[in-house]
Amino acid sequence: MLTKRIIPCLDVKQGRVVKGTSFVQLRDAGDPVELARFYYQEAADELVFLDITATPEERNTMVDVVERISEQVFIPLTVGGGLRNTNDMRRMLQAGADKVSINTAAVLRPQLITEGAKRFGSQCIVVAIDATRVIESPQPRWRVYIYSGQKPTELDAVSWAKQVVELGAGEILLTSMNADGHRLGYDIELNRAISDAVTVPVIASGGAGTLEDLYLALTDGHADAVLAASIFHYGTYSIRETKQYLAKKNLPMRL
Amino acid sequence: MIAIVDYGAGNLRSVVNAITRLGYQPQVTNRPDEVIKAQAVILPGVGAATDTMENLKKLGLTKPIRRIIAEGHPFFGVCIGLQILFTGTEEGGWHECLNIFPGRVKRLPAGLKIPHMGWNQVAQRLAHPIFEGIPDNANFYFVHSYYAAPDDKSLVAGETEYGIPFCSAIAKGNLIATQFHPEKSGEFGLRMYDNFIKLALNSHYQEQKQ
Numbered sequence: 001m002l003t004k005r006i007i008p009c010l011d012v013k014q015g016r017v018v019k020g021t022s023f024v025q026l027r028d029a030g031d032p033v034e035l036a037r038f039y040y041q042e043a044a045d046e047l048v049f050l051d052i053t054a055t056p057e058e059r060n061t062m063v064d065v066v067e068r069i070s071e072q073v074f075i076p077l078t079v080g081g082g083l084r085n086t087n088d089m090r091r092m093l094q095a096g097a098d099k100v101s102i103n104t105a106a107v108l109r110p111q112l113i114t115e116g117a118k119r120f121g122s123q124c125i126v127v128a129i130d131a132t133r134v135i136e137s138p139q140p141r142w143r144v145y146i147y148s149g150q151k152p153t154e155l156d157a158v159s160w161a162k163q164v165v166e167l168g169a170g171e172i173l174l175t176s177m178n179a180d181g182h183r184l185g186y187d188i189e190l191n192r193a194i195s196d197a198v199t200v201p202v203i204a205s206g207g208a209g210t211l212e213d214l215y216l217a218l219t220d221g222h223a224d225a226v227l228a229a230s231i232f233h234y235g236t237y238s239i240r241e242t243k244q245y246l247a248k249k250n251l252p253m254r255l
Numbered sequence: 256m257i258a259i260v261d262y263g264a265g266n267l268r269s270v271v272n273a274i275t276r277l278g279y280q281p282q283v284t285n286r287p288d289e290v291i292k293a294q295a296v297i298l299p300g301v302g303a304a305t306d307t308m309e310n311l312k313k314l315g316l317t318k319p320i321r322r323i324i325a326e327g328h329p330f331f332g333v334c335i336g337l338q339i340l341f342t343g344t345e346e347g348g349w350h351e352c353l354n355i356f357p358g359r360v361k362r363l364p365a366g367l368k369i370p371h372m373g374w375n376q377v378a379q380r381l382a383h384p385i386f387e388g389i390p391d392n393a394n395f396y397f398v399h400s401y402y403a404a405p406d407d408k409s410l411v412a413g414e415t416e417y418g419i420p421f422c423s424a425i426a427k428g429n430l431i432a433t434q435f436h437p438e439k440s441g442e443f444g445l446r447m448y449d450n451f452i453k454l455a456l457n458s459h460y461q462e463q464k465q
Contacts, residue, residue, distance in 0.1 A: 003394060004418060041439070043373055059437045061299045076396060076439050096268045096438065120266075121302040122368050157286050170370055170398075201368045224368060254374040254394040 004218045005045035005225035006242055007203060008232045010035060013052050015061040017233075033068045033249045039232070040073040042239040047073065048101070048173070048227060051081030052148075058237060059088075061096045070096025078126055080173075084239040086115050093120060101173055103128040107153055107160075107244040110167055117168025125176040126203075131157035131190060132177045142176075142190050149177050161194045172202045173227065179207025188215055193223030203227050211237060218251055256454060257281040258293035260320075262310040270333070273438040277449050287319040295455035297321055299438075300335025304360060304401070307335045309318055310353055317353060324355055329455030331448070332381075332432035334399060337425065338402045341403050342430060356425075358405040364418045375423075377413040377435065383397045383426040385412070387450045393443045395435035397423070402434060429458055443451040 011018040016030045036047055047069075051062040053151050057080060066079055079092045080101030100120075104114050106127050118124045130149050131142040142157035153167045161172055174194055176187035186207045195202040204223035208214055208231050217223045235243075240255075246251040259270055261283045274281040274297070281297070282289065290296055298320065300307055306448060311317050324330055324340075339352040344360035352360070363369055374394040379386050402421040405411060411431070413424030424433045431451055437444035 001375065002371065002397075005373050027305075043441075070269060071276070073272060074269075074439060074441055074445060076398075093266055094268060096272065098266065098269065123301065123372065171372065199369055201372050225443070226372065 002224075003045070003247065003254045004156050004223075004240055005203075006146050006214075006246075006253075007046045007048055007225055007227040007238065009043050009048040009050060009205070009227050009229045010233075011050045011229070012062060012065060014058050017054060019241045030079060032065050033072065036069045036073050039090055039239060040075060041096065043243060043254065044224070044239050046076040046078065048080065051103075053082070064088045066092060066095040066097050067115065069244065078173075080126070081166055085112065086119050089116050089120065089124075093124065097123075098170070099124050099126050101126040101128045103130065104148075106164065107146050110163065113164055113167040113169055117170070117234055122168050122170035126168050126171045126173050127164040128159055128173040129161060130177050131165075131187075131196075132174045133187065133190070140189050140193065142187075142193075145177060146182055157190065158193050158197050161198050164213060165200050171200050172198060174202055174204055174223075175206040177180065177206065178216065184209060186217040186221055186226075187191045188221040191217055191223050195224070197221035201225065211242055214242065215249055215251070218246070256293045257295045257297065257455075259283045260290060260296060260298045260316065261285045262307065262314055262316060266301055267299055268370070270297060270436040271435075273445055274452070275447055277445060277452065277454060285316065287315050290316060290319045291323060293323075293328075295329040295331070295452055296320075297331045297333065298336035299333045300337075300339075302335060304335050304338045304346050304352060307339055307351045308350065311339070312360050321353065321355060327429050329429040329451065329458060331451050333436060333438075334434060335435055337432035338401060338403050340425075341405065344401060346401050352386050356405055356407065356410060358403055358407070360403050361399050362401055363399075363421075365419045370398050370400045371417045372406055374417050374440075375417060375435075377415055377423050379412065379449070380414055381412040381426055381432075383412055384454050385424075385426055385431050385447055385450045388446050389450075395423075395433070395437065395440040395444060397435045399434055427456065 076098040078099040079097040134141040144155035201224035203225040204217040205227040208228040341358040376392040410425040412426035415423035437447045
């Protein structure tokens with residue numbers, strides 16, 4: 001049976017992990033290579049790196065980071081942040097990334113999804129969607145935001161999700177912005193709405209505070225994988241104890 | 256020499272990294288003469304089977320691949336590198352493949368998320384040195400929308416369940432091919448490549464002695 005995936009996410013700026021971690025085991029918790037190796041040994045199922053640097057020079061640093069990680073870590077690696085065209089994607093894939101994640105660039109020019117899927121295969125193309133619940137709406141609705149959640153769009157999250165899959169996305173990384181960073185749980189309704197609307201796997205992100213939150217996203221939220229940053233980085237829960245908890249609740253896990 | 260076949264499509268880097276990690280120095284090549292000479296050949300694959308077939312034909316690599324397999328030289332096909340060994344694929348209409356083994360490559364059944372993406376168990380159906388040190392039902396990393404259905408069931412070395420049970424690994428002597436990606440499957444994946452290379456170097460040694 002296909003197992004549910006547990007995916008730690010690392011924000012990287014100028015070659016350093018941004019959200020600091022408190023792992024005493026690590027010599028340098030700010031080194032993305034060392035942190036990646038640590039999560040690999042902890043049986044993380046995949047790793048996601050978000051490059052939050054702004055300039056092309058800094059992007060070269062990220063390429064180097066991806067190269068070094070891929071030499072030591074033998075699980076799938078996704079890299080996102082600032083990828084604007086298929087050449088940007090190719091650089092990351094050649095450096096050793098298995099998938100690339102696009103967000104704002106996909107909204108601004110949806111054709112990029114198709115171009116990437118044609119050139120590298122759909123399985124390489126992850127579309128990240130940041131969504132916020134529309135409070136005034138009587139029916140549950142979510143609006144897509146771009147530029148790291150700074151700018152609202154006219155897009156409805158469920159319709160956009162269907163569209164990106166038609167354009168060639170192989171996976172959706174769904175972040176609920178209402179929940180992100182608040183550790184109050186994932187937006188289960190949003191996850192279920194998107195997961196049921198598309199044929200590709202959905203990774204739930206944003207809002208994990210407890211192991212029960214992860215469980216609910218994977219069960220009621222119909223998510224195929226969960227991504228979390230804070231709860232793993234700050235050592236609230238280890239990947240191993242997370243997986244053991246979920247396995248005890250009868251979710252298929254790779255232990 | 257361990258050759259990793261570069262036909263311009265797949266992402267070779269992770270396969271190179273995995274083999275390097277095991278302490279070998281693989282050579283990435285698209286030259287038919289080097290593929291024929293190699294002690295072990297790995298054919299990685301990501302993307303579409305039809306593109307892979309076209310690229311292999313363009314580079315004149317289909318004949319060398321047929322020949323090394325016919326002569327029993329060590330060969331490891333990964334993902335698309337497994338699928339193209341069969342008669343043909345239903346991906347994008349019917350397309351002929353290498354037809355080294357009779358069988359069709361079919362789309363995974365509807366109703367489940369496609370691609371089949373993530374870690375799934377491989378039930379071992381053959382006792383083969385490739386599984387040395389790897390427990391039955393160990394998890395490996397998959398990402399695919401099509402699967403190979405061999406006519407000859409005795410080829411099936413591993414089976415995996417995703418809506419239906421499907422053939423996730425084949426083995427016959429020195430020929431191994433997997434639908435999953437050992438280079439992305441953690442320590443058991445590395446172990447599988449190590450088993451293959453040991454098998455290859457050993458069989459090469461045997462050949463030289465004769």
